[in-house]
Every structure is written in structure tokens, then in C-alpha cells.
Amino acid sequence: MSEQMNGVETQGNTSCFSEQNFNRLLVIMKDKNYAEGSHLFWEGDVSDKLFYIKRGRVKMTKSTDEGKELILYMYGRGDLIGQADPFFSSKHSFTAEVIEDCEVGIVENKDLEILICQHCDFAIDFMKWMGIHHRLTQTKFRDLMMYGKPGALCSTLIRLSNTYGEQHGDTILINKKITHTDLSNMIGATRESVNRMLSDLRKKDALEYENGMIVIKDLVMLQDICHCELCPNEICRI
Incomplete structure (x- = not known):
């Protein structure tokens, strides 16, 4: 994939998308700015959209009943984040806190469903993205638990x-x-x-x-x- 598409520099976990499919994502995004200290979503919020980080950084956290925070992921420019569950209503398992001012492209699940249904090659790339996310989670828990x-x-x-x-x-x-x-x-x-x-x-x-x-x-x-x-x-x- 080229380093720049439609003026957006790409890196991070979206490298699995072809240029054509990434541009399809760009078309359905709605841009929004978030200030440092704000949140993209909270644990327990309805998961009905994904977020593409064009600028800035976000950390994904999980809180315990005692109030302790566990940082599970840190995302930056070029990362697509959110709970990948486009066909089912679900709630976020984590909280996404902005740690550097962000410009974010928001992808609504209903628009994502249309892309998946209309373009089989996009569906394959989206499955690759989901696979990368699952492997990242598995390896992190392996590191935390085994050694x-x-x-x-x-x-x-x-x-x-x-x-x-x-x-x-x-x-x-x-x-x-x-x-x-x-x-x-x-x-x-x-x-x-x-x-x-x-x-x-x-x-x-x-x-x-x-x-x-x-x-x-x-x-x-x-x-x-x-x-x-x-x-x-x-x-x-x-």
C-alpha cells in the first residue's frame, strides 16, 4: 500500500488494507477532533462505530473494581480502533482515552456493513485487520500470564x-x-x-x-x- 492515500499518511494496523479498500474506508469516515484528556468512548458504551486515528495518540484501558487502571493498548496515527463487531449490538469492553490531541475519522457500523456486503475483497481485508487485532491481544495476555x-x-x-x-x-x-x-x-x-x-x-x-x-x-x-x-x-x- 502506498505511504499516502488521498492526503492521509498511512501506517499502523491498517497496512492490511489494499489502496482501493482503504480509500473506501476514507470515503465513509466523518472527521472529528478530540482534545487531550477526552475520551473516544467509555467501557460499557454501545459499540456502533470504529475510529481511524489520523493524528494524535490514544490509550485503551481496563479498570478494576478497586479503581486500578490497566493499559492494554496504545494507538497512534494510522491505527483503526474499536470493537470489531459490525453485525451485532455490543458494548465496549475498554475505555479509549486521548493522550495527545487527535484528529479521528469515525466509521459508523451501518456504513461498514454496506462495504462488507458490497465488496468481498474489502471483507477479506477487514478480516485480516480483525486477525491482527486478535493476535495482538493473545500475545499480550501470553506475556502477562506466562513469564x-x-x-x-x-x-x-x-x-x-x-x-x-x-x-x-x-x-x-x-x-x-x-x-x-x-x-x-x-x-x-x-x-x-x-x-x-x-x-x-x-x-x-x-x-x-x-x-x-x-x-x-x-x-x-x-x-x-x-x-x-x-x-x-x-x-x-x-
Whole structure:
């Protein structure tokens, strides 16, 4: 797919759509701007639309009964997000919070149903997008459940490097400021335990900090700790 279609730069999880099918999506989108701190939707809202992020960033969270927040996904430009359930009435399982001012294209489910029914090639591309989303969810839960908190943290650092990383010689700079609280919310751990694990990784010379941002110095060590299966980047992302 070309890097730009109808003036919209494409990347993220929509690379599975052909140029023709992506343009079909663009035609039915209705643009809307969201300010930082606002929400695209809340957990429990009716899931009747998808959201294509043209600019900005969004985090998808799940809240526990005790009020603790778990960050499940972080989305940016080029990502299509929402609960992919066009033929059934359902409710959102997560909350989508805007963490950078966003320009979003909104796709109504009723318009999406028409595209799926009219164009079999679009339906195939849409199934590919759903498949990527399901694999991303499966691998994240595998990381959280199978290899303990150190494995989950290392996996999260690898995903961050694939999403925001910049290669500088033998090191990778994660070009977004990620706080220890953010990391703890991503893996369901306490901030104190994340501090200890990061300190251990620094002592082992696996990472360091540069202007408040994480620099990965030994990617192989992180991969060994989390038993990395070398998933493609569209799956191994935050």
C-alpha cells in the first residue's frame, strides 16, 4: 500500500488494507477532533462505530473494581480502533482515552456493513485487520500470564521499541517519555516493583535513560527474559 492515500499518511494496523479498500474506508469516515484528556468512548458504551486515528495518540484501558487502571493498548496515527463487531449490538469492553490531541475519522457500523456486503475483497481485508487485532491481544495476555512480571516488563519494552524506537548504532531509543507508572499499568504490577526491575536491568547494562527516555542497550537479553517468539512488528507493538 502506498505511504499516502488521498492526503492521509498511512501506517499502523491498517497496512492490511489494499489502496482501493482503504480509500473506501476514507470515503465513509466523518472527521472529528478530540482534545487531550477526552475520551473516544467509555467501557460499557454501545459499540456502533470504529475510529481511524489520523493524528494524535490514544490509550485503551481496563479498570478494576478497586479503581486500578490497566493499559492494554496504545494507538497512534494510522491505527483503526474499536470493537470489531459490525453485525451485532455490543458494548465496549475498554475505555479509549486521548493522550495527545487527535484528529479521528469515525466509521459508523451501518456504513461498514454496506462495504462488507458490497465488496468481498474489502471483507477479506477487514478480516485480516480483525486477525491482527486478535493476535495482538493473545500475545499480550501470553506475556502477562506466562513469564512473570519481569517477562511482562521486558516484553513491554520490546513492544515500545517496535512502536516508538529509533535505532542509534547498537542501541534503540524509545522516543516517547514513558513513566514508571505507565509501565506498571501496562503489566499490572506496582510502581515499586517496576522500579526494582528497571534498576536490575540497568545494573545488567540492558538499558539506560537519556533525557528521561528509555534506551535499550541489549535487546537480546530482554528477548531471552520474556522468551520472545520474534512476532512480526504489526503484532509485537504496544
